[in-house]
Amino acid sequence: xxMKKRFNPIKDKSGEIIDFLxxxxxxxxxxxxxxxxxxxxxxxxxNVVRYAYDGGIGWLEAGTSLxxxxxxxxxxxxxxxxxFNPLERKDPxxxxxxEDREVGGLGIFLCKKMMDTIDYRYEDGNNVLTMTKxx
Amino acid sequence: MDVKITNxxxxxxxxxxxxxxxxxxxxxxxxxxxxxNMNAPDIEIDCKGMTYTSSQGLxxxxxxxxxxxxxxxxxxxxxxxxxxxxxxxxxxxxxxxTIV
Numbered sequence: 001x002x003m004k005k006r007f008n009p010i011k012d013k014s015g016e017i018i019d020f021l022x023x024x025x026x027x028x029x030x031x032x033x034x035x036x037x038x039x040x041x042x043x044x045x046x047n048v049v050r051y052a053y054d055g056g057i058g059w060l061e062a063g064t065s066l067x068x069x070x071x072x073x074x075x076x077x078x079x080x081x082x083x084f085n086p087l088e089r090k091d092p093x094x095x096x097x098x099e100d101r102e103v104g105g106l107g108i109f110l111c112k113k114m115m116d117t118i119d120y121r122y123e124d125g126n127n128v129l130t131m132t133k134x135x
Numbered sequence: 136m137d138v139k140i141t142n143x144x145x146x147x148x149x150x151x152x153x154x155x156x157x158x159x160x161x162x163x164x165x166x167x168x169x170x171x172n173m174n175a176p177d178i179e180i181d182c183k184g185m186t187y188t189s190s191q192g193l194x195x196x197x198x199x200x201x202x203x204x205x206x207x208x209x210x211x212x213x214x215x216x217x218x219x220x221x222x223x224x225x226x227x228x229x230x231x232x233t234i235v
Contacts (some may be wrong), residue, residue, distance in 0.1 A: 015158040035187065035218045042189045046157050094227025098204065103197050104225055106190040113225045 002026060004063035010079075011056025014049045014062075018042050026066035026073055028135045035132065036114040037075070042087075043107035044077055044129055052081025052127065066135070077129045084127060085120045087112075137184075138166040146177045152184035155192030164195050171199060176208035183214035193228060200232050211235055 003024040007013050021041050022028070027034065048060050061078040063096055086108040092101075115131040122128070136159045137152040147170065155163050170178060188196075196212075203210045211233045215223070223229045 015156075018156075029185075032218065038187065039189055039222070042156055046189075046191075067201075092226075093231075098197075098200060098231040101197060101227075101231060103194050104190070106193055110190060110222070110225065 002065050003062075004061060006059050006061045008059035009057050010049050010053070010060045012049075013060075014042070014045050016019060017045050017049075017060060017062050021045075021062055021064060022060050024064040026064040028073075030135075031068065031134060033133070037073075040111045040114045040131055040133075043111050044075075044131065047086055047107055048077060048079050048081065048127075048129075051084065052079045073133050073135045075131045075133075078126050080126050083122050085122075086129070087118065088121050136163050136166075138163065139164075140169070146179060147173070148161065149178060149180040150184065151180065151182055154187040155185065155195075156189050157191050160189075160191035160195060163192065164198075167195065167199055171202035171206075172229065173208065174206055176203055176206060176210070178203060178208065180210065180212045181214055182212055182216070182219065185219055188219055188222060189225040190226075193226060195223070196228065196232060210235075 003019055003026060007017050008020060018038065018041050022038055027037060052058060058079060058081055063076050065074045089108060091109050092105045111131060115133050117132045119130045120128070136155050139150040141148045170176060200210055213235055216232055220234065223232065223234060
C-alpha cells in the first residue's frame with residue numbers, strides 16, 4: 001500500500017475518508033474513471049461506516065496502490081466490525097416495476113458494476129474489501 | 136448540491152447543481168420534500184448541473200417518483216450528463232423514471 005490511513009472513530013466521517021482516497025496520487029486524472037472510482041469508494045465506505053460498528057464507534061483503514069506495470073489500481077478497506085461479506089448480498093432486481101422497487105440495496109451492486117473486480121476476505125479478525133480497476 | 140424550485144403556469148421546475156452524495160443527501164431530501172406533498176404535481180427536473188449521484192441520491196429520486204405517482208402527478212428528468220445517466224441505466228432507474 002502506497003497510501004494508507006486509519007480513521008477512528010468513523011461516525012460521520014464518510015466524506016473525509018472518500019476525499020482522502022480520491023486525493024491519492026494513485027487515482028488517475030481521467031474524469032470518467034474518477035466518477036466510477038468515487039462512486040465505488042463512496043458505496044464501499046458507507047457500507048462500513050453505517051453497518052460495521054454499533055453506533056459507528058470503531059476504525060476503518062483505507063488505502064490505495066497502483067501497479068505501474070499493469071496499471072491496475074487497488075483500493076482496500078479494512079475494519080474490525082461485525083464479520084460481514086457484502087458480496088453475499090443478493091443483487092437488487094432491476095427489472096421490477098416502480099411499485100415493487102425498494103428504496104436502498106444498490107450500493108455494493110454499483111461497486112460491482114463500476115469496478116473490474118471486488119473481493120472480500122475475513123482476516124485476523126478484520127473485514128477486508130479489495131476492489132481493483134484497470135486505469 | 137444546490138436545488139432551485141420554481142413554479143410557473145402550473146408546472147414545477149427544479150434545477151440541480153453539483154454532487155449528491157452521502158455528505159448532503161439528507162439536506163437534498165429536505166430540499167425536495169415539498170415536492171412529495173403536492174397534489175397532482177407536474178415536475179420537470181433539469182439535471183444539467185448535476186455532476187454526480189451515489190445510491191443516496193437514487194434513493195431520494197425513487198422516493199420522489201413514488202410520491203408523484205401516488206399523488207397522481209408526473210415527473211420528468213432532463214439534460215442528464217452521460218455518467219449520471221449510466222448510473223440510472225445500470226440500476227434500472229431509467230425504466231421507472233422518465234428521462235428525456
